Amino acid sequence: MDLLEGLNSQQRQAVTAPLGPALVLAGPGSGKTRVLTHRLAYLIQELAIRPEQIVALTFTNKAAREMERRAASLLGQQQSQGAQPRLGTFHAFFARMLRIEADRLPVSRDFVIFDESDQLALVRQALKDLNLDPKQIQPGQVLGAISRAKNELIAPAALTTDTYFTEITRRVYERYQELLLVNNALDFDDLLLWPNNLFGQDPSLVTAYRQRYPHLLVDEFQDTNTAQYLLLRSLAGDRPDLFVVADPDQSIYRWRGADYRNVHRLQKDYPALMTYLLEQNYRSTQTILDVAMAVIDRQPDRQRKRLFTDRGAGSLIQLHESYDQDDEAQFVVESIAMLTFSGEADPGDVAVMYRTNAQSRSLEEAFFRAGLPYRLVGAQRFYGRKEVKDLIAYLRLIHNPADRVSLERVINVPPRGIGAKSFESLTAVASSAGASPAELLLRLARGEASPDIPARTIGALAQFGQLFSGWLVVKEREPLVGLVDRVLSDIAYRDYLLAGTGGEDRWANALELRAAAEEFGTIGLTEFLQQVALVSDQDTLTETLNAPTLLTLHAAKGLEFPVVFIIGLDEGELPHYRSQEDPEALAEERRLFYVGLTRAKDKVYLLRAFRRRVAGTSNLCEPSRFLEDLPADRIEGDLLGLKTPEQAIYARQTKWEDNSPRPSVPRYQVGMRVHHPTFGEGIVLETQVDRDEVEVTINFEAAGVKRVAASLANLDIRE
DNA sequence: TTCATGCGGATTTTT
DNA sequence: TCCGCATGAA
Numbered sequence: 001m002d003l004l005e006g007l008n009s010q011q012r013q014a015v016t017a018p019l020g021p022a023l024v025l026a027g028p029g030s031g032k033t034r035v036l037t038h039r040l041a042y043l044i045q046e047l048a049i050r051p052e053q054i055v056a057l058t059f060t061n062k063a064a065r066e067m068e069r070r071a072a073s074l075l076g077q078q079q080s081q082g083a084q085p086r087l088g089t090f091h092a093f094f095a096r097m098l099r100i101e102a103d104r105l106p107v108s109r110d111f112v113i114f115d116e117s118d119q120l121a122l123v124r125q126a127l128k129d130l131n132l133d134p135k136q137i138q139p140g141q142v143l144g145a146i147s148r149a150k151n152e153l154i155a156p157a158a159l160t161t162d163t164y165f166t167e168i169t170r171r172v173y174e175r176y177q178e179l180l181l182v183n184n185a186l187d188f189d190d191l192l193l194w195p196n197n198l199f200g201q202d203p204s205l206v207t208a209y210r211q212r213y214p215h216l217l218v219d220e221f222q223d224t225n226t227a228q229y230l231l232l233r234s235l236a237g238d239r240p241d242l243f244v245v246a247d248p249d250q251s252i253y254r255w256r257g258a259d260y261r262n263v264h265r266l267q268k269d270y271p272a273l274m275t276y277l278l279e280q281n282y283r284s285t286q287t288i289l290d291v292a293m294a295v296i297d298r299q300p301d302r303q304r305k306r307l308f309t310d311r312g313a314g315s316l317i318q319l320h321e322s323y324d325q326d327d328e329a330q331f332v333v334e335s336i337a338m339l340t341f342s343g344e345a346d347p348g349d350v351a352v353m354y355r356t357n358a359q360s361r362s363l364e365e366a367f368f369r370a371g372l373p374y375r376l377v378g379a380q381r382f383y384g385r386k387e388v389k390d391l392i393a394y395l396r397l398i399h400n401p402a403d404r405v406s407l408e409r410v411i412n413v414p415p416r417g418i419g420a421k422s423f424e425s426l427t428a429v430a431s432s433a434g435a436s437p438a439e440l441l442l443r444l445a446r447g448e449a450s451p452d453i454p455a456r457t458i459g460a461l462a463q464f465g466q467l468f469s470g471w472l473v474v475k476e477r478e479p480l481v482g483l484v485d486r487v488l489s490d491i492a493y494r495d496y497l498l499a500g501t502g503g504e505d506r507w508a509n510a511l512e513l514r515a516a517a518e519e520f521g522t523i524g525l526t527e528f529l530q531q532v533a534l535v536s537d538q539d540t541l542t543e544t545l546n547a548p549t550l551l552t553l554h555a556a557k558g559l560e561f562p563v564v565f566i567i568g569l570d571e572g573e574l575p576h577y578r579s580q581e582d583p584e585a586l587a588e589e590r591r592l593f594y595v596g597l598t599r600a601k602d603k604v605y606l607l608r609a610f611r612r613r614v615a616g617t618s619n620l621c622e623p624s625r626f627l628e629d630l631p632a633d634r635i636e637g638d639l640l641g642l643k644t645p646e647q648a649i650y651a652r653q654t655k656w657e658d659n660s661p662r663p664s665v666p667r668y669q670v671g672m673r674v675h676h677p678t679f680g681e682g683i684v685l686e687t688q689v690d691r692d693e694v695e696v697t698i699n700f701e702a703a704g705v706k707r708v709a710a711s712l713a714n715l716d717i718r719e
Numbered sequence: 720t721t722c723a724t725g726c727g728g729a730t731t732t733t734t
Numbered sequence: 735t736c737c738g739c740a741t742g743a744a
Contacts, residue, residue: 060734061733090734255731356730356731356732358730412720417720418720419721420720554731
């Protein structure tokens, strides 16, 4: 069976497990996703199960894409014509289900999916409706609480209300749900909540889905939340064929309601569950694994794993302390330059990871200064940009005229004399007439009178209504791009954007969205908007560019790189200060660090800075507590002594601030053994950083003491 | 209604 | 630091 070729015996066992509930527990780099997709292929090719009876789900788009890629290459061409297994995220799968079962929902089939900013707008609206002051109650906080409740399938009425805040939350939650329906919208959490509700209401629906998809696979199972777990259990029933892959140590989405204890829950719910372990690591050197284990073993209440590899010890972990974040970024860029000059790594082999997106900034600047390219994952999301969101809001409004949030967003962009007050009277008159604001707009466009609206306002509204009714016609007749073009020209968007700051870029973004619409061809607006809502651009890694990748630790999960830099190993950064009071949150920060470490194949650089700008002001910061857990014999580098009473701070201050010039960046450390193409082997005596050149003084065995420019010399480091 | 200016405030991670 | 937001003037 060539399907099993190249798999070790543990992996084979898992792939060929008998039908029934199965759990694969594995560490990083052990081939989890590989095993999952092989299992998928095994079901189809060996057990002759019909592909369309199989569902494979994950939490993130990135994981879904990876699964798709692997499955496609395993199943090959012969499958591409016929029925396909359903692969994708929970959200995408159940959004589809909700469209199909829309007649059971309080929204129509055309419902739109509200993202976080839409959600916040609704919470603000709800607060207003309830006469609550959004300055005293943070909308974001309330939204978080609502979201948590929804992920636990708790209805507003069932919410415990023991404090003022929870009482407020309950009332806002109630109103918020109503507002969603008014807008004919669902939020992310609804995409899981409603399927659960539907299953609960109608057992025959559950049966139907069970029969339709008798074979379930789940990747990254430790990231499922309660809503997802319960959906899974509904689909699986009592005697499921359920194949689940998990690593509790890599659970990093607790804040989204993910609960790695679902692994225990699964064991309890399915006593027949077969458990398989994957213990061998194929990715990292033993040094990296040892360090990663040392970090994660500090976690209480977990089953220890012994990660091993046959890749050998490899090089030590590089630890470096910089003066500040700019220095840190500079060190990263210079180290990468050195790695590539020496031929040790390709630029594309390198990843730089950080806790928060904001940290990418100093890195980007450093790369820019050095004139080096980089790939940035996520950060300012394309679909999060204002001009793109505005354009999407137009499309959403045309698609779903009930969407008030979108209407409010676009009705005066570009400015057309319809301000907050006009909008208010529009909605007020509409609701007293029992119509939606959009309907009223259309009536005004047809010239209907409306005595409660000032004449001047009516003119502006009617004009917009005429545009709007035109779009509704275009929507029916033309492909998506046609509609986009029509909107763009009707609202003179180009002129509007170009008149503002950064207009060129923003117009370019608008055109990019247009291009995305064009790619969708004749497929409808519904799918396009759903795609836009559910697929972030976190996973749009341009594979073609051979340049270092900059990404958050979260975005790094599931990826691997020969060389990994983790920056910002400081208290407040990693662990993030928002996690400091809560032991569970702190535990997750530790896992995040663990995930970062285990992305590396060969080499890890850990960086911290003595001083860091937080919200404008520059603060001294403490080294991350995680650094204390690193085994000393696996580390090399120059941290200036950890434990920090004033003395240590003083020591650092004098080291960094009294000794100008700034600390040099020792890429070639004294005593290091290097190889030069013409001079042969030698020992580094000294390294010096000039403005844009690194000079290394080397005592060569054959040629004596020489001074060479690191960038030109093509030095090789010898162990 | 819009534009400008100032203020304060607040900072995670993703579907 | 920067951003969004509110407030005030044309």
